[in-house]
Amino acid sequence: MRMAEESQRRRSIERILLNACGLITETPLFSAAIPRKVLPPFCYDGMESRTKMALRIASRPENRPASRILNRKELFLRACRFEPVERVPVWIMRQAGRYLPQYRAVREKHSFLEICKTPELAAEVSLQPFRELGVDAIIVFSDILVVAEAMGMPLDVPDSGPVLSDPVRSLADIRKLRDFDPEKKAKFVGDAIRAIRAQAGPDIPVIGFAAAPWTLACYMIEGRARGGVPRAKRMLAENPQALRELLARIAHATAAYLQSQIAAGAAVVQLFDTWAGALGRSAYDSFALPATRAIFDALGRRSAPKIGTPKILFAKGSARHLASLAETGADVLSLDSQTDLAEARRVLGCRVALQGNVDPAILLGDEVGIRRATREALEKTGGVGHILNLGHGILPATPVENAKIFVAEGHASPA
Secondary structure, rough: OOOHHHHHHHHHHHHOOOHOOEEEEEEEOOOOOOOHOOOOOHHOOOHHHHHHHHHHHHHOHHOOOOOOOOOOHHHHHHHHHHOOOEOOOOOOOOOOOOOHHHHHHHHOOOOHHHHHHHHHHHHHHHHHHHHHHHOOOOEEEOOHHHHHHHOOEEEEEEOOOEEEEEOOOOOOHHOOOOOHHHHHHHHHHHHHHHHHHHHHHHOOOEEEEEEEEHHHHHHHHHHOOOOOOOHHHHHHOOOOHHHHHHHHHHHHHHHHHHHHHHHHHOEEEEEEEEHHHHHOOOHHHHHHHHHHHHHHHHHHOOOOEEEEOOOEEEEOOHHHHHHOOOOOOOOOEOOOOOOOHHHHHHHHOOOEEEEEEEHHHHHHHHHHHHHHHHHHHHHHHOOEEEEEEEOOOOOOOOOOOHHHHHHHHHOOEEO
């Protein structure tokens, strides 16, 4: 009897610990019928020790999901919600792109924007990496500047990179921007998502996306953003109120745009904050963070994680903003290759899941190096609350076989 009681007590403590890190949600923290005084010291330690203990507990067979094989959508959503999984899900940023011969064949016949704005073509190139590589999610093929164009800015995307030909430089320019109905001005994105789902089926997660407000503001102010964003930083310093108004306008438009993607069938959405690293901590907290949080607030915060659509935030230069990024309302933080996954898990604990973050350049190397880097990334998180990805978009020169090795190694490594 004494052994049975001790075993039951231990299991109750373990479930509390798992819940403390969001790994199960059946019992609120410290709500089980166990007096606080009987809990062992590790229950009151800092987040780091609770995280390590919870991850060890989560890896045990009895705490894994049911023995049935999860479909890819269930697998991906469980990882986003920091729930135990049989293996980590894998996808690749810019997975539909120039490294694929199939994509290059389509681009020989159609311009970039033509593909984006033709749902059948967008769906086809979105599906190519799923068919070729076996990734666990399909991100809709589009561009982060669709919102800027829908707000009234002329957009062109030559091979040298996107250009907004009438950049925003003043408060008057900002107030000329228009609100838009995404079901009219950007309906092609929703139609592409619907077409992807029709072909891939309901068990494959489709990822919708948009630019984070600061990054889109940088493009709108600069006209193009190569090598830096000096005009955007100048507006921040000299006319902060104008920048705040622009960020607020972008956040409002982007929230509606992402909601339309969710309505079309996106199971997950991701914001790309490519220029987050251009800001210091104070500027990020004052400008970028509130605007990003406004979008995630509009989409629903983590208060109902099993109901809402998971939200991923990618921020280049993420190491300097880890604590702030966790305050945006994102369910998953996608980290660049300069950010150590183990350090991020130590700092953030189980507040958010992580995505990433193998260096894209690794995929230019040999098989041994690719497999080693992939396993190292997974070891740093224990495979729990982790979506395997690169630390930035896949490089155009990447051999397709190397991308396949990366995905296969992720699939072969149990969580």
